[in-house]
Amino acid sequence: MQSSNTHSYISYLKDIVDEECDLSVRAGVLMERLKAYEPELPKEMEPMVYVNYCEKSELGNPGCQKLSDLDSKTVEQDKAWYADRDPNTNEPKTTAQMFFTVYYAEKGDKMLHHFQGKIDMEQSEYK
Numbered sequence: 001m002q003s004s005n006t007h008s009y010i011s012y013l014k015d016i017v018d019e020e021c022d023l024s025v026r027a028g029v030l031m032e033r034l035k036a037y038e039p040e041l042p043k044e045m046e047p048m049v050y051v052n053y054c055e056k057s058e059l060g061n062p063g064c065q066k067l068s069d070l071d072s073k074t075v076e077q078d079k080a081w082y083a084d085r086d087p088n089t090n091e092p093k094t095t096a097q098m099f100f101t102v103y104y105a106e107k108g109d110k111m112l113h114h115f116q117g118k119i120d121m122e123q124s125e126y127k
Helices: 007-019 024-035 067-083
Strands: 048-054 064-066 096-105 112-121
Touching: 007 024, 048 067, 064 067, 067 096, 067 112
Parallel strands: none
Antiparallel strands: 048 064, 048 096, 096 112
16 A cells, blocks of 8 residues: 555456445445545655565565675675585576565655566576
């Protein structure tokens, strides 16, 4: 809700209103409140990241964390995996992919923005 991504909730509530059931009136009221919703964000909000999926679960815990914390963890893990190479192929013995969503606020903006990305650990390629 803080990312102002209310359209899926509004769509769900609209379906309830259209059913004309006991909850239709309450759903209609909630729908109107969501349309007017503006989240309150701290003035200096640090970007947060949600790990959607990671092949190595230890890097995805906790699922939602400060971007700077996850960045530090991945840099250290990446260095270790890059250094641990198979002597026959010279390829790293361990690699992993991580899919994530970063949430951030722009200065003076009242809503969160986000972008999704992928990282291939060992090669440090951000996509």
